[in-house]
Amino acid sequence: MTRIINVDEIVKRIKEDLTEGFSEFFSKHGRMPSLVSIIIGDSKEAAVYANAKARSGKRMGVDVSIKNINPSIGQEKIEEEIRKISWDPGVDGIILENPVPKGLDYISLLSCISPLKDVDCMTPYNQGLIAMKSPVVLPATAGAVNQILLENYPEIRDVVIINRSVVVGKPLAMILINRDCTVTVCHSKTLNIREKTKNAEVVVVAVGKENFLGADYVNQSSVVIDVGINSTEDGIRGDANFASLNGFVTAITPVPGGVGKLTSVKIFQNLKHLMDFRK
Numbered sequence: 042m043t044r045i046i047n048v049d050e051i052v053k054r055i056k057e058d059l060t061e062g063f064s065e066f067f068s069k070h071g072r073m074p075s076l077v078s079i080i081i082g083d084s085k086e087a088a089v090y091a092n093a094k095a096r097s098g099k100r101m102g103v104d105v106s107i108k109n110i111n112p113s114i115g116q117e118k119i120e121e122e123i124r125k126i127s128w129d130p131g132v133d134g135i136i137l138e139n140p141v142p143k144g145l146d147y148i149s150l151l152s153c154i155s156p157l158k159d160v161d162c163m164t165p166y167n168q169g170l171i172a173m174k175s176p177v178v179l180p181a182t183a184g185a186v187n188q189i190l191l192e193n194y195p196e197i198r199d200v201v202i203i204n205r206s207v208v209v210g211k212p213l214a215m216i217l218i219n220r221d222c223t224v225t226v227c228h229s230k231t232l233n234i235r236e237k238t239k240n241a242e243v244v245v246v247a248v249g250k251e252n253f254l255g256a257d258y259v260n261q262s263s264v265v266i267d268v269g270i271n272s273t274e275d276g277i278r279g280d281a282n283f284a285s286l287n288g289f290v291t292a293i294t295p296v297p298g299g300v301g302k303l304t305s306v307k308i309f310q311n312l313k314h315l316m317d318f319r320k
Contacts, residue, residue, distance in 0.1 A: 044292040046193055048185075048303045055306050056101060062313050063102035073104040076134040076160065076312055077126050081119060081145065082112045087138035094136070094308060101309055112142040116149065123153040134160040134312040157319055160311040168207065171215045178314050181307035183213035185300050186245055186266050187220075193292070194243070194264055201225045201238045203254070203280075204247035209268055213245065234258070252282040256289050265293040268300050 066074050076098060078091040091107045098105035110122050126132055135158045141147055148165065156166040162180040170176045179187065186209075190197055200217055204210035205228040214224045225241070227234045238244045238258045246254045247268035259265060269280025279296030286293055294300055 043287045043290055045287070046189060046292055046294045046299065048189060048294070048299060051188060051192060052303055052306055055303075055310055059306070059309050059313055060101045066316070067102060072131075073102055074133045074312060074316060075131055076103055076105045076136070076309075077108050077132050078105060079108045079110060079123060079126065079135065079137045081110045081137075081150075082142045084138070084140055084142075087140065091138050093305070097305060098309065103309060103312065112145065116145055119145065120150060120153045123150060127153060127155045127158055132158065133316055134158050136161045136308065137163070157315055160308050160315065162212070162311060163207070168212060171212050171219075174219045176216075177318050178311040179216060179307075180208055180212045181304045181311065182209050182247075182268060182300065183216055184307045184311075185303035186213055186268065187216050188303065189266060189294065189300065190217075190243065190264075191220075197242050197264065198222050199241050200243040200245065201227060201241040202245045202247075203227045203234065203238070204245070204268070206247075209245075209247045238263075246280040248280050250280055251278045252280075254281040254286070256282070256285045259286070259290055261289060261291065263290045265290050266300060267294050267296050269296060270301055 063074050078094055080087045080091055095105040095107065108126060110119055127135060135154050137150060137154065141150065151164050154164055156164050159167050162178045167178065171179065200222050202210050202213055202224060205226050210226055214226050217224050225237050227237055235258050239260055241263065243264045243266060244259055245266040245268060249269060249271065251271040251273055254265065265281050265286060267279035267281040271278045277297045281293060
């Protein structure tokens with residue numbers, strides 16, 4: 042029988058802790074913690090992400106403001122705007138929403154954010170700290186996957202990740218290596234992916250393709266962590282073929298309600314960690 046991994050208790054615990062911590066901050070400073078979500082251009086996708094954070098933040102006692110920057114002012118001026126926000130002592134955390142318009146140097150934009158206010162853990166400095174095994178925060182999605190494994194399967198050592206992005210695959214690989222796991226990272230150019238995934242204890246899939254991972258990729262002892270979020274006519278679906286895997290693998294995270302649900306609170310947990318670190 043397949044176990045459907047439930048993250049509700051983890052999410053509830055984190056939210057209760059954060060709500061209490063942010064309330065204490067308000068009592069001490071007379072204001073709510075401030076998180077600025079930066080959107081460059083008019084991306085509807087970025088706006089959806091930012092507005093979702095604003096709603097979540099309000100429920101936990103965080104003032105989430107959305108800063109729109111016109112890409113027509115150019116790279117240099119945009120960087121000046123981001124630095125200005127970063128230097129503001131009234132701003133406690135910053136996130137640069139994706140996607141950013143083509144033609145802009147994304148890494149340079151990220152580098153304008155203070156690592157001590159980088160709630161998404163995307164600055165080169167904070168990504169480097171993960172590699173050095175001394176992170177202050179972790180990228181939200183990678184951190185969510187890591188916590189799910191820690192709290193449910195802490196003994197796991199053999200992991201295959203199908204993703205090599207700086208948001209999921211690369212930082213998650215470093216996080217798990219730091220935990221003494223043996224990690225294989227697969228991607229679109231990997232040959233014979235099934236040969237890598239078939240014998241893994243855990244398969245983390247984040248490819249952005251509905252039903253990509255079927256029973257032919259795994260074995261009956263596998264734990265499948267589905268990071269995919271795909272909008273379909275039938276609603277939100279993951280990258281794993283849930284119908285074929287449920288009843289076959291040992292455990293699987295659902296979509297929706299799994300990794301994504303935990304990821305949404307990880308941004309605010311990072312905000313709290315950074316605020317405490319700056320004390």
